[in-house]
Amino acid sequence: MIQLNSILRITILVLGLVGSALCCHAQRIMSYKGPVKSAPYLAGAANNWNPKDPAMMMQWDGRHWVLPVPKAWYGTAYKLTLGSWETVECNTDGTDVPNRTLSPEAQFGSKKDTIWLEAAAFKPVRKASTKLPNVLVLEPIWSEHLKRFVTVRVSLPRGYNGSDKKPAKYYPVCYLHDGQNLFDDSTAFAGEWGIDEYQAKWNDSGFYKASGVIVVGIDQANDRIAELSPFPNNEYGGGKGDAYLDFITKELKPLIDNQFRTRRGYLHTIIGGSSLGGLISYWALVRPQVKGNPVFGSALIFSPAIWFNPEVLTYPPYQQKRECGPQFGEIFLLAGGNEGSNVSAYTDSLAARLKKAGYRTIPYYDPAGQHNEAFWRKYIGKALESVTRQHGYISCCRRPFKQFEKKVITQRPLSVRKKKAKKRSTL
Secondary structure, eight states: OHHHHHHHHHHHHHHHHHHHHHHGGGSOEEEEOSOOSSOOEEEEGGGTTOTTOGGGBOEEOSSSEEEEOOGGGTTOEEEEESSSGGGBOBOTTSOOOOOEEOOGGGGGOOSOOEEEEOOSBOOOOOOOOOOOTTEEEOOOEEETTTTEEEOEEEEOOTTTTOOTTSOOEEBOEEEEEOGGGTSOTTTOSSOOOOHHHHHHHSOOOOSSSSOOOEEEEEOOOTTHHHHTOSSOBTTTBOOOHHHHHHIIIIIIHHHHHHHSOBOOSGGGEEEEEETHHHHHHHHHHHSGGGTTOOSOSEEEEESOOGGGOGGGGGSOOOOOOGGGSSOOOEEEEEEEEEOOTTHHHHHHHHHHHHHHTTOEEEEEEEEEEESSHHHHHHHHHHHHHHHHTTSOOEEGGGOTTSOOOOOOOOOOOHHHHHHHHHHHHTO
């Protein structure tokens, strides 16, 4: 009897272990099998490409670096890093590697529940600089609002430093986030946007044409998620977006206006960015602080990460009545068909809200568009031309900082005009 009870207990224990294994079968494990000096991280679309997300840091199990894969990561793109984009995985010669993708089928389990990973290298490779001479890197600016030094890059339009014989020209200004990715391959984490090359090609003649714009790129710090989000996210934190926009409007814009020939009015001031940069750019148009005193009249909203802070949809865009003067400039909205996170649906919602508020929206949808730098580079030239074509440079003799008043011509009485006409006819 005692022996039977022992056999029964062992049988129950074995069945319990098998049941536990079957229950956990859907929870796949990622395991890194290459030699690395520190813990690898997963950075992908599911965590807004955070290169040092504590939740996505692999743990040492005595043999390998391992990580249980959250269900939200299946079907999404990602890369491996060692805690920063300077240590992102690459080929042995330092060239970039394409994004990895965790196939949706993987979550259903198989005979092998371990997903093995290995990178060719993580060595930080210094690429050659590709920025043109028209790109200036300013001395780091201390921000009281952000409590850090900020690196700012300024790309000047062709003809800015022209002949002294011609009248000085004043240009609209576009403030873009993630400045490290805009002009230079040596600082971009996945390829630059090539804005300085676009500016070098643009025509430099004509008024009210896409003749030029001063582009100001603002480098993001390690706290990018916090600075580009208006509200805290339950999972990822954040919520310093207002402080970041206060830095741009109260500290950076006055400095740029004093150092460069800019058109200072809100109709000629543009803000833009991608992903979280698109989110904060939309927030710049709707946050309560702009009521009655807008700073930006146009925006480039690429692949906005509205999913991170859907609360922004409860704030209506700032409106300007037609009888008060010129309407806002144009808002360029971009979404791709392969981005996920309902980017396309959110972008459609933003377009409807902005149009209702009186903005002229230019929505673009690319079915093949992915959430990456290559997609945004493809459309940045078209976007800048669209939002600046009606607000090009003006010469200094045309009062660059004021709106032009309509001239009212009062005609002389008809009798006087008839007498003068008769006199001329007798000459």
